[in-house]
Amino acid sequence: MQPNSTNGDPRFVPVSLQSAYNRSISGLQPGDCSDTVLANKDKLLTGRQQLWGVPFSLGLPDGASNVIVLKDREVELDFPHSLHDRQLLFVHAADFKESDASPDGIISPMMGNPRLGETVCEYVLHYSDGSAVAFPIRRRYQISEFQVKWGENSFESFKHVKPRTMATNTDLLHKEAPTIPWGQSQLRTTFPGFGSVMHHWLYALQNPHPDKELVRLVMQPCDGTAFIFGITRTNLATNPFRWDARRKARFVSAPGFVPQPFGESANIGIDLGEVISVTPALEYDHTGWLNNPNPRLPSPKPNEWIVEYTAHPDALIRIHNESTATIPLRELPARPEWSLSENALRKVTVRITERAGGRKVAAKIHVHGAFGDYIAPVNGHRIPNAHWFEDYGAEYVQDFHYSAYIDGEAEYKLPLGDVYIEVTKGFELKPVRKRFTIAAETNLIAIELDRVLDWRQKGWVTADTHVHFLSPQTALLEGDAEGVNVVNLLTSQWGEMFSNLGDFDGKTTIGSKENGGSGEYLVRVGTENRQHVLGHISLIGYEGKMIVPLCTGGPDESGLGDPLEATVTEWAKQCREQNGIVVMPHLPNPRAEGAAALVLGEIDAVEMCSFENIGINPYSLSDWYRYLNCGYKAPAVGGTDKMSQQTAVGTIRTYSLIRNEPFTYESWMDSVRRGHTFATLGPLLDFRVGDCEMGSLMQLPASGGTLDVVWQVSSVTVPVTKIELVVDGLLRESVAVDPEVGHYAGHWSVPVKDSCWIALRIRGKYHDQSEMIAAHSSAVTVIVDGKSCFNATDAVTILEQIEGSTAYIKTLATKADEQTYKRLLLTLTSAQRALHNRMHRHGVMHHHSAPDRHEHHDHDHDHRHGSGHKHGHGHSHNLDHKHD
Missing domain, CATH: 3.20.20.140 (Metal-dependent hydrolases)
Structure with missing residues (x-):
């Protein structure tokens, strides 16, 4: 007999246990089970449940919370119709059983807790021809206890709560409050049984003779107490709780629909499996990406998504849009809106060397497949975390473009067919962007980097x-x-x-x-x-x-x-x-x-x-x-x-x-x-003023002179657009260059009469982005006639910062002890006086109010000038510019 569709799902038929129930959960007594079960009986499952995507009916149809307690006598369940199902799916659990310990705490024999391999009960299948097959139900194999120690999991049964995809706390929508600690959310997935206090165990019993008519199930107690909550029969060929390895598919959604697999707002899911992630499908424009030192970053394709999932082959994908669509996983290849990725993966070593010398070198690497989907190294994050203080891996996130850092060699699982690899290393080696075809015999991809600067x-x-x-x-x-x-x-x-x-x-x-x-x-x-x-x-x-x-x-x-x-x-x-x-x-x-x-x-x-x-x-x-x-x-x-x-x-x-x-x-x-x-x-530069390196101090006589400025600029990353000479903060010379060339050189003659500083400024531009300042040299300072550079207007702004800091300490800062308070003020006073003295020497005169007078000034003179800059504390600074 094949499963019917009375529950709306032809794959599964819950079995009525009405004739076999022998306890009411609410009526459990001390003699029925352990005190722990009694204390948590309100947490035992009842009613209609969907566990790991499988429907179960737990309790009587009238809603009573009933259960089979298998303790001191066997329980028989006659099937009203002869069955030929391949599997019987059980929701059951074992009551607790402790091992005796010696006075020093040592347990012998050490079977663990739960007691590994101990037979709790037997399930016996009876067939119409009079034959029967018994299945021992052992702790930590087909069944386990309601609560288990960490690390003592079961080998043939799962906890009833399936693992699920979750967002990190940082990724949660604002309307959703975090339900788990921040650190644990970094896993992006829960584990089986997460959140349950009383574990119910799911076990798929394989019918060894589906060709025979199955007429009866006899459940016999052996050593301990078992609880049987529900049974569902199925004709699936393989265990529905055993999912296949993860796979990717490209999904073209209706316009405006954004697939969301997380939490209460989830609108895409798989019953016998789980959606791991949904990310935008990316357009890399490989025509312009391959062999390009400065390609555009990929952009998300409208209404196209990469859905990564793990599931049983007979699972159903449900999409909740304006209407709910249910699609068998097996039918995806025939659907025009779905495209499956290559399922066969090849273990491939990617090795990066520098061509000169052939030594292996660390580098940043990006790999993507035919859908534009990021492929991480075996030991890398498949979904790098780009949030503040959350980057525990060695990866780089640039919008939707992900990369990993490797020490020169990494293991990958690559799909057969074309993959695209990008390798970069700093500003002096030429980036590599190539396509590679992975065949059944591919073991190694060797990439050489060229140092061009x-x-x-x-x-x-x-x-x-x-x-x-x-x-x-x-x-x-x-x-x-x-x-x-x-x-x-x-x-x-x-x-x-x-x-x-x-x-x-x-x-x-x-x-x-x-x-x-x-x-x-x-x-x-x-x-x-x-x-x-x-x-x-x-x-x-x-x-x-x-x-x-x-x-x-x-x-x-x-x-x-x-x-x-x-x-x-x-x-x-x-x-x-x-x-x-x-x-x-x-x-x-x-x-x-x-x-x-x-x-x-x-x-x-x-x-x-x-x-x-x-x-x-x-x-x-x-x-x-x-x-x-x-x-x-x-x-x-x-x-x-x-x-x-x-x-x-x-x-x-x-x-x-x-x-x-x-x-x-x-x-x-x-x-x-x-x-x-x-x-x-990105741009690299060499810049000299006369014989002086950038950052140097140059002395000229009172007559000044004409300085020879020589420069060289190269870039293999940021396209250069302009090279500018800056003198005292003002643009003195500028030359526009062809971004495609990459190497530039030139010189200027700069007449100098007064002390100044000189620096080189480089502008660059990526594609259609705005022009940016991409590099800047340190300044060569030119001293004429021994007089330092000084700009009165700028000096006033610097002084304002120092005085503002002093005001903060005096008014708002949380005070420590009085000695510390005075020490802090003294530090700022010394800086203020140092700058004040320079300002006086340069003719920037000022009036002091009584609280800010300094002993080194003559307070009988009023130094206010009409062109002065007035300070709130009583200073007025003349802006005449004079040299030391």
Whole structure:
């Protein structure tokens, strides 16, 4: 007899157990079962249930909660019609049974808990010809207890709650509250039995003789008590609780329909299986993508989706749109809106080498299939997590385009047919984008990278001055793969959370030769010390004890209620005393007390960031130019402030020049101190003013002179559009170039009469995106007649920052003890006076109100001028520009 469709599903027919029930769940007594079951009887299953997609009828049709308790006598169930079904599907569970232990707690024989292999009962199938077959139902095989210890799962039966796809807490729609802890949500999937207190076990008993008429089931107790809640019969050929390996399909939906497999808002699902993920199908435009050093990023195709799933071959896919459509999985290949991916997968090793020398090299790799679907390495995230502080893998997420970092070799499971592979490594090696055809005999894909720029051979070393949330070893891998020689991994505080705290030791350079590395790629753990108003400061490469507090003064950096205990300037000074270098990060914000540290000479470099990877922000440059205009040495470095997989290590990076000495972390710090640096998102440059490297100081006599500016620019990543000469923050020269060429050189003659600074600025452009500032050199400072650069207007703005920081400490900052409070103010007062003195020497005159008078001024003179800039505290600054 075949299953009928009385329940609406011809694959399954629940069996009525009305004649066999011998207990009411609500009426269970102490003699029937254990105290634990009695205490949780309200959690036992009743009524109509859909378990792992299989319908069951548990209890009588009138709704009474009945169950078979198999304890001291056998129970028979006669089938009203002779059956020929291939399988009987049971919902059952065993009551608890403890093993005796000796006084010292040792159990012998050790069978575990539940007691492995112990026969709880037997199910005996009787056929019309008088034959019978008995099936022992053993703990941890066909049945298990309502509650089990972690790690003591069953071998032939599943807990009744199937695993399901879930969104991470960060991915949840705003209307849905998280139901599980944040960390656990990173799994993106639950496990069998998740959320249930009392586990009911699903077991598929295979009928050995479906050709015979099955007339009776006899259930016999053996050792312990069993509960039988329900039975469903099916003629499926294979176990419905055993799903096939995951597979992908492309689905073309109705316009406007967005498949959603998660939670209460789910509108796509599989009964005998689970939808793992739904992502947009991507258009890579392979005609323009292959062999292109700068292809467009892929774009989602309208109404096309990649549905990844795992399921029994007889499963049904249900789509809830304006109407509900139910599609047998077996019919998908015949449906025009569905296309199945290649099911046969081939294990393939992908190996990356550098052509010169043939050595294996770390790199960033992307692989996608015929649908544009991302294919991860076997040991990589198939769905990388791009959220803040959630990037635990070594991946990079660029919109919908995913990549993985590998050490030069990775294992993949690739579909037969065409796959597309992209490999990149930094700014000096040419990117590779190729198509490969995977055949049944393919074992290895070998990819060679060509170094087409030689800045490293010229002595230039790359660095990212600002990285968070990676382990040191992952930082080392990503730095190597991105061609970043130095990764500065910065410990910090985030409210009540700390990052990389245990990774800091104040001495170890990971990757150095003395620590067993190659010495070519290094990681050093420093700190970013932060205060939400006064500013942030990156303390890099210092030795000895950690400079604390890491953050101070309350949220959003330190904990609520923390008093203000340090200034940016104090942190910077301590770092330099401990042989480190100090970088003013993500210029300019927070725009405040960092100005004091720079005025006092405690800053080694200022950092250009590029949030959202859209180039160096002109707002940042505007802030930096002020300091250069006032004669302060402030070399440019590049740092990403990486805090998620949406930013690659070294997306914007520092190039610094090391000549005539080996590359070590210490020599890199020295190169930054010298200022021979440039910051870049791709274009590489060489820039000299006369015989001076970028970042140098040049002296000219009072007569000035004409300077020869020579430059060279190359790029294999960002297409270059303009090369600009900047003098004192103003554009002096500009040349437009053909982005397709990639290599450029030129020179300008620049007459100089007064002290100034000179730098090279590079603009670039991706396709139809806006033009961006893609690189900037440090400045060559030119001193004429011994007089430093000074711009009165910019000096006033710098002074305002220092005075504003002082005002914050006096009025709003949470005070520590009185001694600390006075010490903080003293630091700012010294910076204010240093700048004030320079302003006086340059003729920027001002009037002091009584509270802000300084002993070194003559208070009998009123220095107000009509062209002055009036301050709220009583100062008025004349803006006449005079030289030292």
